[in-house]
Amino acid sequence: MMNEYLQAERAQEWREALRKSMKNKDRTAIPRVKMPEVDPEVRSHTYDEVNLGLTEAMAVNESHRCLDCVDPTCITGCPVEINIPKFIKNIERGEFLEAAKALKETSALPAVCGRVCPQERQCESQCFYTLKLKKESIAIGHLERFAADYERLSGHISVPPTAPTNGTKIAVVGSGPAGLAFAGDMVKLGYDVTVFEALHELGGVLRYGIPEFRLPNDIVDIEIDGLKKMGVKFETNCIVGKTISQEDLREEGYKGIFIGSGAGLPNFMNIPGENLIGIMSCNEYLTRVNLMQAADPESDTPVYQGKMVAVIGGGNTAMDAVRTARRLGAERAMIVYRRSEEEMPARVEEIKHAREEGIEFYTLHNPLRYEGDERGRVQRMLLQRMELGEPDQSGRRRPIAIQGDTIWLEVDEVIVSVGVSPNPLIPQTFSGMEVTSWGTIVVNNDTMQTADDMIFAGGDIVRGGATVILAMGDGRKAARAMDEHLKSRQ
């Protein structure tokens, strides 16, 4: 069905005309667009967004590169199955608002995805250019962002059509990417959807986790406003399992529950001195700065603004934290990572941006212990030098300590970013679901349904720690399956 729809769309006259308007040889000769960025020296002192977005001319030029393939493999790389050629070809013909509508057919958060998705590992990795031509892929992510931003700035924000309401109440636990994607699809199908959020602001990790220089809060607000206009209801300051129970939801007539409560439990390394003052989790650091706006002098929430800041870890969150520290005035902002740069899980773009902003990389170093002053404030850390051995289960080369080779590093703030565990609140307070020893909820991978047939789950509470777009993909999959499940019971 998906394929028929794609072919029908592709067969439209305007698409055919566009394909004929330029020779493929000329299309493939165009070099990939470069995203304009704020100068590193300037941006490492502000919270403004680093990427500036493409101009109309740049976007149209980039869209010429897309060959509008018969078999658009790029779509298979997208967890929310955006009709990529359709939106790109709309950009090519100058119908930017139509391009945005095409995004919204399947994505609840296009302006977010255009900014934070690891496209190089998803759609762009499955692009014809990457697979067959061995050239740089179409800049799908940049174009997605362009279309979403164009619509937002145009003042003509479209609200996707929704089916007439069917009156069936659905509860969503958590307003992060999984929950929002699920809510968007369910409201389109006519369900009466309420999203419950524990914090005082909506967006989950999009709000508390990802810094504004990568994803401005305004963008998150506008995407959520779109969902509100479609009819999704939101309740902040409400913890399902605590403020209201599973039973309360049933009694209030909710026929389905989707759990997208996220991976809200930071891991520590459990090494000596880790509870010294000035050492904190990346979640704490980023929450203070992003959610609580602690860098704003008028905010009551404090945050350390260290001069010598070490961030432990090599993921996107570690990059977010170290670049935030730089912006808060760190003279030395350092990544400490036990493997080499090649094994870093962070996106290539994030590592590049960090480097440009003067972030120092202590790769192949692993913290052993911390020491503090008489008031308990961290002063220095002992690092073990590492080398790479044979590949481990993850396929990455295993880091091995070089015996006796250690160094002391002076620090006044340390941010521990070595992963997160699933938030235990839901598994502890819900019955009827199966939970792994890691604390993740067990689901049927095709439907995201849990052992309790009215409860579905997705995102990090199932995966244990993944990306915004994979969480959104789970939300979409769960919406489709819950809809079928509820209809089959009628």
Add this chain to the structure above:
Amino acid sequence: MNRIVGKETFSDKVVKFEVEAPLIAKSRRAGHFVIVRVGRKGERVPYTIAAADPEKGTITLVIQRVGKSSEKMCQLEVGDYITDMVGPLGKATHIEHFGTVICAGGGVGVAPMLPIIEAMKNAGNRVISVLAARTKELIILEEQVSRNSDEVIIMTDDGSYGEKGLITTGVEKVIQREKVDLCVTIGPAIMMKFVSQLTKKYDVPTVASLNTIMVDGTGMCGACRVTVGGKTRFVCIDGPEFDAHQVDFDEMLMRLKAYN
């Protein structure tokens, strides 16, 4: 937004609020806390729930002016709204028939102790409450505590009310006099540390309710972490109550000064 429906000033420093929060009033149990934020630029601060009226849909918080955020809260009046309030958070107090239970509350810590005293009494325990404060006017809720206690001992640092001396003097007197099966203590960290040291000496199992720095209160940030029995635990989701004899109070005292 939660409306304030009652305000009572206990002393210059201590204010009692009754706040509309029907869902929390219904689901909370002794030992639970809430996170409160006052104003759009406000900080998220945990306060232990002192009482709840599920029919009226209100909860009671007793707040001491100790810093910017508690000061902001104490300036609110009846009819004002609290910007954000979420809960109930933490694990509820473990209540059962232990036998004889000492409830040792210091200063404003008597407020969150009150529901525990009531629950312990209802579970059939002999409850001996020891209330302590620096001076007479800082002794709060004496009447409510008396109603649910078999005995109330009052200690003041300056001897202006009850007996002169620290809370430990009152607790020790009871332990020396009769068999005590459990001690529950809530108050300033330094006070709980000394109560814990004392009861450890006499081998009396002791539970302390810790009030550390928090941001989200749901396990997300780890600002509240403490060392209990050599392991790092989160006060917000693993606590707030822990086996006091296992708590590293010195580390906790140090961490409480993180932003001072």
